[in-house]
Amino acid sequence: MGGYENGDSPASVAGEGGVILGVDGGTTNTVCVCLPAAMPPPESPAAVPVLARAVAGCSNRNSVGESAALETLKLVMTQALSIANTDRSAVRAVCLAVSGVNHPSDQQRMLDWIRDLFPENAKFYVENDAVAALASGTMGKLHGCVLIAGTGSIAYGVTEDGKVARAAGAGPVLGDWGSGYGIAAQALTAVIKAHDGRGQQTSLTGSILEKLELSSPDEIIGWTYADPSWARIAALVPVVVSSAEDGDEVANKILHDSVQELADTVMAVVRRLRLCGEDGKDKFPLVLVGGVLEGNKKWDISGEVIKCISKVFPGTDPIWPEVEPAIGAALLAWSHHRKGFKWENGS
Amino acid sequence: MGGYENGDSPASVAGEGGVILGVDGGTTNTVCVCLPAAMPPPESPAAVPVLARAVAGCSNRNSVGESAALETLKLVMTQALSIANTDRSAVRAVCLAVSGVNHPSDQQRMLDWIRDLFPENAKFYVENDAVAALASGTMGKLHGCVLIAGTGSIAYGVTEDGKVARAAGAGPVLGDWGSGYGIAAQALTAVIKAHDGRGQQTSLTGSILEKLELSSPDEIIGWTYADPSWARIAALVPVVVSSAEDGDEVANKILHDSVQELADTVMAVVRRLRLCGEDGKDKFPLVLVGGVLEGNKKWDISGEVIKCISKVFPGTDPIWPEVEPAIGAALLAWSHHRKGFKWENGS
Numbered sequence: 170m171g172g173y174e175n176g177d178s179p180a181s182v183a184g185e186g187g188v189i190l191g192v193d194g195g196t197t198n199t200v201c202v203c204l205p206a207a208m209p210p211p212e213s214p215a216a217v218p219v220l221a222r223a224v225a226g227c228s229n230r231n232s233v234g235e236s237a238a239l240e241t242l243k244l245v246m247t248q249a250l251s252i253a254n255t256d257r258s259a260v261r262a263v264c265l266a267v268s269g270v271n272h273p274s275d276q277q278r279m280l281d282w283i284r285d286l287f288p289e290n291a292k293f294y295v296e297n298d299a300v301a302a303l304a305s306g307t308m309g310k311l312h313g314c315v316l317i318a319g320t321g322s323i324a325y326g327v328t329e330d331g332k333v334a335r336a337a338g339a340g341p342v343l344g345d346w347g348s349g350y351g352i353a354a355q356a357l358t359a360v361i362k363a364h365d366g367r368g369q370q371t372s373l374t375g376s377i378l379e380k381l382e383l384s385s386p387d388e389i390i391g392w393t394y395a396d397p398s399w400a401r402i403a404a405l406v407p408v409v410v411s412s413a414e415d416g417d418e419v420a421n422k423i424l425h426d427s428v429q430e431l432a433d434t435v436m437a438v439v440r441r442l443r444l445c446g447e448d449g450k451d452k453f454p455l456v457l458v459g460g461v462l463e464g465n466k467k468w469d470i471s472g473e474v475i476k477c478i479s480k481v482f483p484g485t486d487p488i489w490p491e492v493e494p495a496i497g498a499a500l501l502a503w504s505h506h507r508k509g510f511k512w513e514n515g516s
Numbered sequence: 517m518g519g520y521e522n523g524d525s526p527a528s529v530a531g532e533g534g535v536i537l538g539v540d541g542g543t544t545n546t547v548c549v550c551l552p553a554a555m556p557p558p559e560s561p562a563a564v565p566v567l568a569r570a571v572a573g574c575s576n577r578n579s580v581g582e583s584a585a586l587e588t589l590k591l592v593m594t595q596a597l598s599i600a601n602t603d604r605s606a607v608r609a610v611c612l613a614v615s616g617v618n619h620p621s622d623q624q625r626m627l628d629w630i631r632d633l634f635p636e637n638a639k640f641y642v643e644n645d646a647v648a649a650l651a652s653g654t655m656g657k658l659h660g661c662v663l664i665a666g667t668g669s670i671a672y673g674v675t676e677d678g679k680v681a682r683a684a685g686a687g688p689v690l691g692d693w694g695s696g697y698g699i700a701a702q703a704l705t706a707v708i709k710a711h712d713g714r715g716q717q718t719s720l721t722g723s724i725l726e727k728l729e730l731s732s733p734d735e736i737i738g739w740t741y742a743d744p745s746w747a748r749i750a751a752l753v754p755v756v757v758s759s760a761e762d763g764d765e766v767a768n769k770i771l772h773d774s775v776q777e778l779a780d781t782v783m784a785v786v787r788r789l790r791l792c793g794e795d796g797k798d799k800f801p802l803v804l805v806g807g808v809l810e811g812n813k814k815w816d817i818s819g820e821v822i823k824c825i826s827k828v829f830p831g832t833d834p835i836w837p838e839v840e841p842a843i844g845a846a847l848l849a850w851s852h853h854r855k856g857f858k859w860e861n862g863s
Binding site for chain 2: 230271272354357362388389391397434
C-alpha cells in the first residue's frame, strides 16, 4: 500500500485532486478501493497508493435481484469514502466492474443509476467484473484473456486493438459447469445419485453430510432449496478437492470435467480473438483469478487448466495477479480519468 | 364424471356422508378434486363420481417457498369445496400428494398445518405427488413404479408388501436432467455455447429466440434470471422437440440424454425394490405421467424410455393413466377412509 509517507493523511491526499473508486462486484462479495485521482502512474500494481478498502456482500443482480445489488454497491462505495475521510463530492471517476452485467441494457441501467449518486462532472465506467480482473493481472493494460472461476466462471479477452469476446459467465442455469457452483452442484448430485441407486458410491457422501451437519442424503434436498444463494453451494468446493485428493473417483471425475469446461471456455475466447496469432503460437497473457484457481493444493485445478490450454496454444502465458480485481477496476477508472483531462496519453 | 344421475345435486351427494379431497400439488399447477366419501368402489378410474375440480398454481415449496405453497394448497381446497356446494365441515379425509415433499420432517410440518383446517376426526395423508400418479394408473392399487416427467422428474415405486423407493425428484440443482426443466436448461445452455464459441451451431438458437421474443443469445441470460420459476424454463420443451424432429443434432442429443436419464431413474427403483422379481423378468406396471411423456409426437420420448428399460427388464408393462393424479390422490384417501371405518378390506 506504499507510495505515501506517514505525514500525509488520506484526507489531505484525497483533497488534492479528488478520488477514484474501483469496485469489483462478485457473487460472493463486493470490494471497493479508493485511490487519489492525482497520483502518478504506479510502478507496479503493488505500489498503488490505496486510500481505503471496503467489503460488502453479493452484487450480482442475477443472484440477489437488481435492487439488492444496487444497495450493496452504494453501501460499499459509501464505506470506502468514509474510511478515506472524504465524501461523494470528491469523486472524479468510478469503475464498477460487476458480475452479471452481460448486455448493453444492463450497463445502461447501471450508468443511469450511478450518475445520480456523484458530482455531475465525474466519469463512470460499468464493466463486467472480468475486465477488472484482467487489468489486475496485466498492470492495467487491456490485452489478453482472463479466466475467473469463483462462485461463477467466465473467460473474457481483449485484443490490442480493442476487440473483446467472452465465453461462459452465464450462471448456473446456463451451463457454467466449471465454476465453484458447478463443481459443488455436481458433487451434491453425485451424493443424491449414489443414494438413490443411479450412481456409484462416493466418499463425498460422508464428507458433504459432515460439512453440512446433515444425517441423510434426503436432507440435502431441503438444504439446497432453503436458500437460493449460489455462493452457499459453491462453498463446498474445498470438500470436493479434499475427496479428490484422497483418491475418490467420483470427485476426481468432477474436477477433471471442470478443468475441461474451464479450458474450453478460455480456448473459445482465444480462438475468436486470435490472441494466439495467425499461426496459433503467439504469446498472450492468461490471467487466472478466483477461489477455484488458487494454487497451493495437491489437486492443482489451475495447473491442469493451463496444461490443457497449452497443448493447443503453446503461447499461453499464465499470470496470477499480485493485486485484487478492485485495484484493477480503480486503475482503469484512473487511466480513463487522466485521458479525459489530457494530462498524457493513456498508460 | 359418471355415476350420478341428473337429479342428484352435488350438495345432496356430499351431504350423505361428507366428502373426500385429493390434491395433486405440482411445480406447474395444483389440482384438487372432491369425491363423495360414501361412494361405492368405482368400477374404473373413469367411473369415479367427481363432485368438483379446482386448479391453482405451483405448490412445490422448493420452488416458491413454504408459505406460498401452503396458501396455494388452502386456496385450491377451498375452491373445490365451494364448487361442490359444501364446506370444510363436510371433509372426512384428505390426501395431499405434493411435489417437493421429500423427508419425514416435510411431511410432518404439512400434517400439522392441515389438521388445523378441517374437522378433528378427519384423516390426513401427506405424500409425494408421485404416489397419487401411481394410484391414477393402477386403479388405486399401490404396486409398481411411476415415472413423472413434467417440469421436474421422479421415479417412485411400491412393492406389494409396502416397501417404497424413489429416485431423482431432487430438483434442477441436484441433477434431474431428464425433466422438462432439465431438457430446456440444456437447450438454453446449447444456445449460449454455440454463441460464445464453445459448442456447435444449432437451430435451437433461432427457434428459442423467436419463442422468447429476444433478439440475441446474450439476452437469454437476463431472461433466465429475471424470474426463478422452473415451470417458465420447462415451457420451452416443445421447442426442443420440434427442433429435434426437424433433424437438429444438438436437440436430438439433448432428448436422447434425457431418455437415458429417465430410464436410469426408473431402473434404479426397479432394481432396489426387485419389482422385476428374482430372475429380472417378472411383469410390473410402469405408470407414465407428465408433459414430457405425453405421446402423439413424432419424437416419442416415453416410447424411447420404455424401449430402453425393456431391454433390461422385459416385464415392464407401460400404463398411461386415463385419469389425472388428483383422482389417484382422492382414491387413496377414500380407500384409507373406508378402511378406517372398517366397511371392508382395502381395495
